[in-house]
Amino acid sequence: MTVPSEATLKPPVAVVACGVIGRSWVRVFTRAGHPVRLWDPSRDAMEAALVWHAEECARDGRPTAAVQLCASIADVVDGVVWVQENGPESLEAKRAIFAALDAAAAPDTILASSTSTLDMTAIARDLAGAHRCIVAHPVNPPHVIPAVEVLGGEHTSEATRARTVEMLRAVGQVPVELRRYVPGFLLNRLQVALIREAIALVESGVAGVDEVDAVVRDGLGLRWALMGPFGVANTNADGGVREYLTRFGGSISGLMDDLSPTPALSPELIERLGRATDAMVGDTTAAAQRAWRDRLVARLTALKRETT
Amino acid sequence: MTVPSEATLKPPVAVVACGVIGRSWVRVFTRAGHPVRLWDPSRDAMEAALVWHAEECARDGRPTAAVQLCASIADVVDGVVWVQENGPESLEAKRAIFAALDAAAAPDTILASSTSTLDMTAIARDLAGAHRCIVAHPVNPPHVIPAVEVLGGEHTSEATRARTVEMLRAVGQVPVELRRYVPGFLLNRLQVALIREAIALVESGVAGVDEVDAVVRDGLGLRWALMGPFGVANTNADGGVREYLTRFGGSISGLMDDLSPTPALSPELIERLGRATDAMVGDTTAAAQRAWRDRLVARLTALKRETT
Numbered sequence: 001m002t003v004p005s006e007a008t009l010k011p012p013v014a015v016v017a018c019g020v021i022g023r024s025w026v027r028v029f030t031r032a033g034h035p036v037r038l039w040d041p042s043r044d045a046m047e048a049a050l051v052w053h054a055e056e057c058a059r060d061g062r063p064t065a066a067v068q069l070c071a072s073i074a075d076v077v078d079g080v081v082w083v084q085e086n087g088p089e090s091l092e093a094k095r096a097i098f099a100a101l102d103a104a105a106a107p108d109t110i111l112a113s114s115t116s117t118l119d120m121t122a123i124a125r126d127l128a129g130a131h132r133c134i135v136a137h138p139v140n141p142p143h144v145i146p147a148v149e150v151l152g153g154e155h156t157s158e159a160t161r162a163r164t165v166e167m168l169r170a171v172g173q174v175p176v177e178l179r180r181y182v183p184g185f186l187l188n189r190l191q192v193a194l195i196r197e198a199i200a201l202v203e204s205g206v207a208g209v210d211e212v213d214a215v216v217r218d219g220l221g222l223r224w225a226l227m228g229p230f231g232v233a234n235t236n237a238d239g240g241v242r243e244y245l246t247r248f249g250g251s252i253s254g255l256m257d258d259l260s261p262t263p264a265l266s267p268e269l270i271e272r273l274g275r276a277t278d279a280m281v282g283d284t285t286a287a288a289q290r291a292w293r294d295r296l297v298a299r300l301t302a303l304k305r306e307t308t
Numbered sequence: 309m310t311v312p313s314e315a316t317l318k319p320p321v322a323v324v325a326c327g328v329i330g331r332s333w334v335r336v337f338t339r340a341g342h343p344v345r346l347w348d349p350s351r352d353a354m355e356a357a358l359v360w361h362a363e364e365c366a367r368d369g370r371p372t373a374a375v376q377l378c379a380s381i382a383d384v385v386d387g388v389v390w391v392q393e394n395g396p397e398s399l400e401a402k403r404a405i406f407a408a409l410d411a412a413a414a415p416d417t418i419l420a421s422s423t424s425t426l427d428m429t430a431i432a433r434d435l436a437g438a439h440r441c442i443v444a445h446p447v448n449p450p451h452v453i454p455a456v457e458v459l460g461g462e463h464t465s466e467a468t469r470a471r472t473v474e475m476l477r478a479v480g481q482v483p484v485e486l487r488r489y490v491p492g493f494l495l496n497r498l499q500v501a502l503i504r505e506a507i508a509l510v511e512s513g514v515a516g517v518d519e520v521d522a523v524v525r526d527g528l529g530l531r532w533a534l535m536g537p538f539g540v541a542n543t544n545a546d547g548g549v550r551e552y553l554t555r556f557g558g559s560i561s562g563l564m565d566d567l568s569p570t571p572a573l574s575p576e577l578i579e580r581l582g583r584a585t586d587a588m589v590g591d592t593t594a595a596a597q598r599a600w601r602d603r604l605v606a607r608l609t610a611l612k613r614e615t616t
Contacts, residue, residue: 117559139527140544147527174526176519184563186515186523189505191537192563197501198537207494211484213536215494218482219447219455221532222605227597228521228529229499229506230585235597236448242582249573251425255492255500256570263564265557274550277538289535289543292615297530300608307604 010034010065013082016073016097017041021114022086023049024141027056029084030065031143032171037068039076056143073097077105082167084136086114094123102129110163112136116188119181120153130155134164137185138173144294146174146301149185200260202276203269209276225300318342318373321390324381324405325349329422330394331357332449335364337392338373339451340479345376347384364451381405385413390475392444394422402431410437418471420444424496427489428461438463442472445493446481452602454482454609457493508568510584511577517584533608 012035015025022040026049029036040046046069057064070076077083083105087097094115101111102124111133113123124130134156137149148168152161161177168175178185184192198212223232230241237243245252263269281289320343323334330348334357337344348354354377365372378384385391391413395405402423409419410432419441421431432438442464445457456476460469469485476483486493492500506520531540538549545551553560571577589597 139531145527145530147523149523174522176515176522176527178515178519179513182509182514183566186509186520187527188563189509189567190502190520190523191528191540192560193501193505193567194498194532195537195541195560196564196567197497201490201494201497205487206490207484207486209538211486212494212498213538214482214484215455215457215498216532216536217534217539218609219453219484219495220499221529221534221536222453222608223447223601224502224524224529225533225608226525226529226601226604228524229503230517230521230581231525231589231597232499233503234585234589235594235601238594240582240594241585242578245573245578245581246575249578252500252503253570253573255496256504258491259497259501259504262561265553265561267554270550270553270557273538273553274548277542277549281539281542286543286546286548289539293531293534293543296534296608296611296615299611300530300533300604301526303604303607307600 011081012037012068012079013084014039014070014076014080015084015086016076016101017086017088018045018049019086021138021140021142022084023052024143025084025086025114025138026053026067027143028171028173029082030057030067031060031062033065034082034171035065035068037070037076037078037080039070039073073100074104077101077109080105080109082110082112084112084114089115089117091118091122094118095125098123098127098133102127102133105129108132110134110160110167112164114138117184120151120156121181122153124153124155131157132160134160135185136164136168136175137187139187141290141294142173144297144301146172147187148173148175149178149187150175151178151181151185196262197260199263199265199269199273202273203263204260209273210280213280226304319389320345320376320387321392322347322378322384322388323392323394324384324409325394325396326353326357327394329446329448329450330392331360332451333392333394333422333446334361334375335451336479336481337390338365338375339368339370341373342390342479343373343376345378345384345386345388347378347381381408382412385409385417388413388417390418390420392420392422397423397425399426399430402426403433406431406435406441410435410441413437416440418442418468418475420472422446425492428459428464429489430461432461432463439465440468442468443493444472444476444483445495447495449598449602450481452605452609454480455495456481456483457486457495458483459486459489459493504570505568507571507573507577507581510581511571512568517581518588521588534612 010033013029014037018040026036087093120135124133135151139145139147165175233244234241318341321337322345326348334344424445428443432441443459447453447455473483541552542549
């Protein structure tokens with residue numbers, strides 16, 4: 001008789017749709033010991049996700065829970081405590097998937113969406129189980145980058161919110177709760193704020209793509225990997241964020257008002273940025289860049305956990 | 309008879325004014341083997357910088373070049389190939405210091421300013437040696453964070469620009485050249501673009517300071533420590549930055565236009581941000597946070613150098 005390991009005692013979860021984000025979620029849950037039930041309308045996508053997942057497990061060299069391919073939404077939700085949905089980013093598609101999930105899943109199952117743009121109020125509008133529907137938006141790829149934005153809709157219950165935060169923490173993610181919906185949530189608003197100014201600086205000829213990127217990857221980004229903008233401001237003056245925003249408040253406000261207007265993303269500008277980015281990255285592939293990024297981010301997050 | 313090590317053969321450089329930035333520059337140059345001549349109007353500041361420098365050297369456990377305290381500007385520039393100026397951030401102060409430096413330094417000495425805001429055209433306007441004056445603006449602290457913004461004034465020579473880039477590379481920094489002056493250069497424009505949206509999101513109640521920071525330090529920042537905004541965009545779609553800006557161009561442009569207006573930095577808002585930041589960082593000191601940041605950034609940059 002074999003005694004089940006702790007890992008096999010964790011309840012199964014479902015991953016619905018498995019592109020780059022979905023397969024990464026599979027890794028998040030299996031690594032934490034949850035058996036995963038996987039469904040995607042494309043059998044090829046599921047097979048590809050399994051191959052990728054096996055490679056990741058081999059690289060990690062750690063025991064891992066099983067992945068079960070499923071034939072339908074009704075099949076994938078069978079016996080799971082959590083569904084992570086990663087379907088197409090359109091309200092119609094999400095509403096159809098959530099209607100099917102809500103009809104098929106046991107009443108206690110949390111239905112979480114990886115949507116980066118949509119409001120759960122709209123996705124779950126007509127559902128009997130709207131109270132158990134919630135946004136859990138990861139940063140790509142979630143098995144490497146821990147932050148996950150959490151935001152309910154109008155009818156999402158407090159219990160669902162609390163269970164979502166608890167579950168995400170338990171699998172090693174960092175849940176970040178929003179108090180209300182705004183387009184782009186926190187993550188994409190902050191990302192777009194940076195890239196808007198970045199594009200404008202290149203477009204107006206202040207510097208090239210490589211220079212703008214260098215200021216981030218060899219400058220600002222080294223601090224932002226450890227502290228957010230408030231944490232950075234707090235260390236930028238001995239009196240902390242209060243002194244920083246007071247003593248430098250005039251020049252900060254002046255710069256805020258001087259930021260560039262939104263550049264028009266014309267095909268010519270996109271091609272110009274594309275050529276400059278090609279020149280910057282050289283002949284490495286996107287896959288090689290992602291693999292390097294994921295390896296270093298994993299080491300960095302391990303380092304942060306060791307030292308805080 | 310002792311043979312001088314390679315390090316002792318490097319030419320001396322001068323560091324003028326040694327607050328947090330100046331003392332960090334001392335470490336940059338001594339670590340690279342340059343003897344440093346140091347002058348600050350405050351003898352106490354020089355002594356404090358020496359103590360700090362000795363601690364840093366002890367931590368690094370590597371041989372290091374000497375630091376010579378000097379009595380005046382005329383003294384500090386004696387025999388140096390490079391001056392790194394870190395005086396007060398006002399045009400009047402910089403003009404006075406640069407006039408004194410230009411009058412005293414040998415004709416070939418590069419006069420570099422750490423200014424984060426001023427235009428070298430204005431600082432060096434009336435100087436005979438305007439051709440050898442240049443901005444070399446570091447990220448705090450430069451002995452840990454490599455990016456340095458490089459920008460000449462109207463009269464800065466091509467030779468000065470080329471020698472500046474070469475010198476900064478030789479001491480282990482990453483020079484980032486701007487083509488023309490804009491307020492805030494690249495670095496502070498990008499930093500302010502992020503913090504503007506960050507403050508606005510907190511002010512309007514979408515999330516708290518800790519949540520906004522978490523999205524950066526456990527999310528976006530982990531990528532930005534390795535890739536700038538264009539590098540990230542290039543890995544966010546299989547077709548690279550072109551596909552990213554084309555396929556998601558509509559929603560990116562929509563978000564760009566939806567970004568928050570500049571928040572007014574009222575005393576009430578600053579106090580609210582201060583309290584929330586206090587709660588986030590707990591009872592750690594700014595010095596402890598900086599020490600942790602510097603240690604991790606040093607390990608991260610070493611990791612990046614090993615793997616690229």
